[in-house]
Amino acid sequence: MDTSTSQKVDPAAVEQPVGRLAPSPTGMLHLGHARSLLLAWWHVRSRNGRVVLRIEDLDTARVRESYTQALLRDMEWLGLDWDEGPHFQSAHTERFHAAAQQLLQRGLAYPCICTRKEIFRSAPHRSDGETPYAGTCSGKFSSLEQALEQTGRRAGLRFQVPAGEIQLEDGFAGSFHSNPADEVGDFTILRRDAAIAYQLSVVVDDAAQGIHEILRGEDLLSSAARQWLLQNALGLPHPTWYHVPLVVDAEGRRLAKRDCDISLAEMRAAGIEPQQLVSWIARHSGIPKAKGQSAAELTPEFDLKRVPRTPLVLDPGSQLDLIQRDN
Ligand SMILES: [Zn+2]
Known part of the structure; x- marks a missing residue:
């Protein structure tokens, strides 16, 4: 397999x-x-x-x-x-956990104990249902274990999104701009229940399986920017996206x-x-x-x-x- x-x-x-x-x-x-x-x-x-x-x-x-x-x-x-x-x-979940750990150890991700409810309450609601994460837990915990010990709550991991707009080329939709720091903020790569989040698993598998190109529905256009950032952070190649x-x-x-x-x-x-x-x-x-x-x-x-x-x-x-x- x-x-x-x-x-x-x-x-x-x-x-x-x-x-x-x-x-x-x-x-x-x-x-x-x-x-x-x-x-x-x-x-x-x-x-x-x-x-x-x-x-x-x-x-x-x-x-x-x-x-x-x-x-x-x-x-x-x-x-x-x-x-x-x-x-x-x-x-093959071990390779996703290895990537998450690597990002944590390099200071590119941090433990977060916030529940969905807390994030939703603390931030303005956007029309598309996304609630940008305000970075509440940034810099607070050095490891998942320490977060649990200190708060009694299980932690997940969030990827620290660099500020600024990025421009991506889409093989079908053309060039587009995205500002993930404003749009979603630091996003989850490991959930609090220890499940690997979609963005990370996709990026790790696309690279491991040698995928050059991805054609998918345009509802996933906004996740391309997050995946592009993760590819950069993990030193993985960027595939060509086609959002239809x-x-x-x-x-x-x-x-x-x-x-x-x-x-x-x-x-x-x-x-x-x-x-x-x-x-x-x-x-x-x-x-x-x-x-x-x-x-x-x-x-x-x-x-x-x-x-x-x-x-x-x-x-x-x-x-x-x-x-x-x-x-
Ligand atoms: Zn948090």
Whole structure:
């Protein structure tokens, strides 16, 4: 499973892009997930790249084995394949803890005992739901153990975010500015329950698994800056990011895991063929003539530059109708 030792750079393979599919087994896959997975897969495959499958299963409160089985089955049904994996993040947590410890020892992270509630109470609420951390625990504790001893409370770790704006290049969205110090403040890399936070695990695994490029939904654009900072701090390479518009409902809300939204398993049960769904997604992703083809058959047609720059608006109630009627 663990490939951290097998990432020797092969000079002949440097030109070959390596991308990843990184689903979380915290629910059933829906249309929005299928579209993100297909775009990521087509983008790599259409340039003869390698695909790594990584199962992001660190959120143990929400992860279920049945979801893992379901997502593997759904991906197979969609016609997606991969050259490496599945790698389960839960199988190699030691490298995340090593990175967190390294940042603590170098003074780039510090223990924090604040609860979510305390942070929320102490800071102005922002419209996007993020509450920037005010740095309350900065400089107070030298280790997790000392924080516990001194306060009787378990501590997590926060990464100390350097002040200032940074500019990032996105292969799809173009160049963008971000100011993580103002927007989120020092952010969590190790939670108080000792679980590794998303930003850190992604950065460590992308490097360990030799990932050059990441295509994902634009809802994750704001986390790119945090990941870029962590890559700098850990001396890891920056991958190329491609953030693509999401599938949304008429109100602009992200279509995913909502009650009104149907899963791929439900589509399959309703008699939809994978080619119908794949071609429907392709037609809304820059391949207007797609009809009845498989994911692999459409690969040569795919060009990320032709993917529309606006969200794909879809009424959740009409998904089945649309996909059936159009094929
Ligand atoms: Zn704190």
